[in-house]
Amino acid sequence: MIKNGLKRFYLILIFILLYAPIVTLMVLSFNSSKSRSKWGGFTGKWYVALFQNQDIMNALYTTLIIALVSALVATIIGTAAAIGIQAMKPKFRTFMMGVTNIPMLNADIVTGISLMLLFIAFRFSLGFMTILLAHITFNIPYVILSVMPKLKQTSKHTYEAAMDLGASPVYAFFKVVFPDIMPGVFSGFLLAFTMSLDDFVITHFTKGPGVDTLSTKIYSEVRKGIKPEMYALSTIMFVTVLILLILVNVTPEKKASSSGQKQEIKKKHRISRFIFRKVVPTAIVIVIIAGGFFYGSQNSDAGNNQVIVYNWGEYIDPEVLTMFEEETGIDVVYEEFETNEIMYPKIQSGAIAYDVVCPSDYMVQRMIENDLLAEIDFNNIPNLKYIDSTYMEQSRQFDPENKYSVPYLFGTVGILYNKTMVDEPIDSWSVLWDPKYKDSILMQDSVRDAFGVTLKYLGYSLNSTDLDELNEAKNLLIKQKPLVQAYVVDQVRDKMIGNEAAIGVIYSGEALYTKQENPNLEYVIPKEGSNLWIDSWVIPKNAKHKENAEKFIDYLCRPEIAKMNFDYITYSIPNSEGRKLIEEDWMRESKVAFPDPEDLANCETFKFLGDDNDAVYNQLWREVKSK
Template sequence: MKKNKILLIGLVFIIAMLLSSCGGSSSSTATINVYNAGEYMDPSTIKEFEKETGIRVVYDTFASNEDMYIKATQSKDAYDILVPSDYMIERLIKEDIIQKLDFNNIPNYSGISSALKNKEFDPNNEYSVPYFAGTVGIIYNTEMVSEDINSWNALWDAKYKNQIIMYNSQRDSIAIALKKLGYSMNSIDKTQLEEAKEILIQQKPLVYAYLTDDGRDVLVQGDAAMGVMYSGDAALMMENNSSLKYVIPKEGSNIWIDSFVIPKNAKNKEAAEKFIDFMCRPEIAAKNAEYCVGYTSPVDAAKDLLPEKLKNSEVAYPDYSKLPELESYKDLGENVSLYDKIWTEVSATMNEKL
């Protein structure tokens, strides 16, 4: 009897170990680590995904593409999904950090707008799935500015001294200066970049402040007359202040696309692709579009599910064929040092102002 009892205990122990082993394997394949920009996905969509699939999502956020790059390439943490911008995706492909996707696992990719496919950063649509798109432009207060703004030159107009907010971003501010001068936003010509630096320094006395997200409240409250802003932020600001207007300057501007990609060191590629496919469902894409007011969802069918005001927004869903020339940022490679040097000099003059 005692012997049978021992055998029974042993059998129970073995079964428990087997279950534990299975559970450990299941746990490792049922978790994905997602790294996205802050405030850039409706938390309820993540919960829906977890409930439907049983896959747990560990969700981290970053402040910039550069921060994301450093952590994704230098940290021991392995992410299954990253959400970088176009030029950063180009860099990640060049450096062999991300892998090609299995689109058999992402059938909802067929619903992505053709206008956002075959872009230079991923010309054959092998590595990325668009998540959101938008533009960079000028937002201005029509009660404080009597003229119709249609040029980057307005940001250098002395009559708006201390009423101008510049975006505190190396790439965006230098790009705006280049466009004002009639050059490409991706210029690596030293003479053109030197010109851009000089006019940014000349602009300094006119600038109220160099800000990023905090510039939204300043403009909504009417403490400044105009500023550089991403289209999504502009649309949200216009909801809170009907006197604000957003415009793409006639010289042209930036169109950006943020996309899902999967690193080569991802631990659960198939589950990551399920997540991407889930986020491409029209009803899920619509929820994220409402949460991230003003950014353009790449899922065509999502637009019809949005509230009328958002669906008809010329900021969130413009007719791109009628806009001035738009450029996507390209990876600068080693030439980023040219931009770093310029921004260091411009930033020094900012500090003098402050």
Template sequence: MKKKLFLTLLAAVGAFSLCGCGSSSSAGSAGEVVVYNWGEYVDPEVLEMFEEETGIRVVYDEFETNEIMYPKVEAGASEYDVVCPSDYMIRKMIDNDLLMELDFDSMPNTANIGDQYWEQSRGFDPENSYSVPYCWGTVGILYNTSMVDEPVESWSILWDEKYEDSILMQDSVRDAFMVALKLNGNSMNSTDEAELAAARDLLIEQKPLVQAYVIDQVRDKMIGGEAALGVIYSGEAIYTQRENPDLEYVIPKEGTNVWIDSWVVPKNAPNPENAMKFIDFMCRPDIALMNFEYITYSTPNDAARELIEDEDIRNSEIAFPDLGQYDDLETFSYLGEEADELYNELWKEVKSS
């Protein structure tokens, strides 16, 4: 959904195959843990440290979208121990009995996660029984100030004809429809057929202006000045600004998605005890800080945030926005199979128009 692949070894050994991370001679003495995560969503040094400190070998596989991840976990053909889905997909996995309840007594470092993130998680994990928050953020517009000389306040700028062939949209059904639904004043979790049809029509109207529907490429294209405007995740925006000072990020006035990705353990996990050890390790303040500095996605770990030395980053409105100052912020909900089918069918109509 929002990250690019970083273990290029996977390409060499096959798209489906797994690879071990780290080279510690002790790795594997305490078994292994099989992790299924977004690409470039953990500091590789963290995986090496986990192996060295625990003797548990990390076997690592990656996915690009929740929709790619889900059927692999559901089928059970690949027995993963730890997975990192997004909010709405976690709810789907809970509803379909794919996850085991976590043993929080064995994960004391989860106490470092801020209360507000546990509360946010109740929207998809009502009892906070199945998931531990890992990263969070917003979705907004990244724009190049050398190419856009007007205030960017609304999603509507993505329909401005003067930016034809200079607009990047997310190649994701829920993300794309979120933009159109919000612009129309609707909930991004709408299941109303008329509202969804209107959103589809709006996206079809926009399509001639869109340079490309992208996932990971939005970051590099915006850094390279290949587009004026792009829909992007906040963590990616932080990175792009390091590379290109002309780039600015804004949360549109109509509202947006506040997302959260969390660690879960599938019911068929072959190494659940090692899975809990891995999650607990990831919640250690120094480890959470390393991951934040590497991936640039906001950490829900309050203790880690206190360790950020750069005050500008620690108080960044992109990394840690005051959500109370924005209206109409939502988190994606799992809408059910029927709604999923409707969204997917309408998205096909957009892409084929």
């Protein structure tokens, strides 16, 4: 009895561990609040929003189309390759099977990077076709290894007998050999389809702007905080798979009292098998292809009349993009990045020709020095007059002649703290090393921000290149690491709103938003000083739609558009006329959004320190993260 009870308890525990996360996800898909930490009431709006979200639907159709087409092509090539390998002499067959196994033994990241470098070397433009080619290449070995065992079981004498009886080689193959290896071919197709459907790494390294599969879309959303629509999508996928499993595995059995009833049951079973084996798969293929062409046509209609934008996550009002497209007829292909350090290698490689990018101050300087930017034709940007001269002058620190950049947003880096979880006023970076806040401190997962905070705390410049000062900062960051709950980027916002941490290093624009959502939060620029940053629009030298990029920048400089972006992302705008349009007095006069000069007395702007010093910073940051 006790033994049976323990078995049941163990089984229940396993099911809880397996399905509790899925149940949690399903519950969150019906939560009217965007926050994971509080219940805002039951709603179905996220399911409606899911099907209205073209980005997610495009990602879904792209995933299915690439998985289907790559599996079909890989199955054809892989089956032909398996037949060829089987016909080889034993030594060559062993060699070829060893070669086939190499991609499977390699880490996916090695294959992904290798394919990316190959595409770049042959000057392929990264996009849908490069993902498809990469998936086909990735899937072929799995098909070969699925078909080979069936080929070994097939007798070649049967094939030869068919040939002796007058059958052509093709006819003999399809009538004699193919039926025998069909289970292996079908298994290879299913394996290839599954591997492609689930793949992230290969896709991540071979995709271009405006192209996302579900895996890369979910990854980008996780980096900045998952949208509730993703919960809804995951719930639908889980329920669909569950229903299909039930339909396939549960077959009602009825006792037949007569031969006529038996025949009727057999007939129904044949119809059922026909529906599930023929009709349903065919319908799925038609829906996938038709839907893919529908969504793909929406992205391809614009042709060359487009602008490819590379911006920070959640850094523009989506309605602004829609309005720009409607007014100008220019299609916006929009992609997001998380840090300057992630963005820069993509621009430097030239693998993707972005038209307009939004780097931070020091990265603008670096891109200028490395001849990666095109000069902006300011005759095409008449709305530049609305950008306050103060910020144009400040931009000269990283763009000396104001030839390559247009200020977009500005702000500071400071400390956001929860007044109910912190028992003293905060005015210093020292609180980030206070042991009583262990596991309740959030740090920015950015090398310059992390070192900038620490260097200012130590009394040094955040642009220091002194190795002793940098090592001192590194050691202090290592000492702090056991106190840190997480190194994050955009997630500081959600965690602080949800009372998941007491203290977080955050950008002022994010702080303004969090204070609206949680009145217990307070933001401060520490007395030691901090980073005063400016993010600006630039045009890469290899941009293919430069005039469209300038139209896009000019559009964002309109006062009413600048005000829309401020309302949406709550980051400070350098647009003097746009600031006047802000309705709420407290926001327009906020010291968080628009600090007084005395608050900025000890603040500095990041500068590019050269590739050698940049490498030193990155090496020291790796040492911090690896401890």
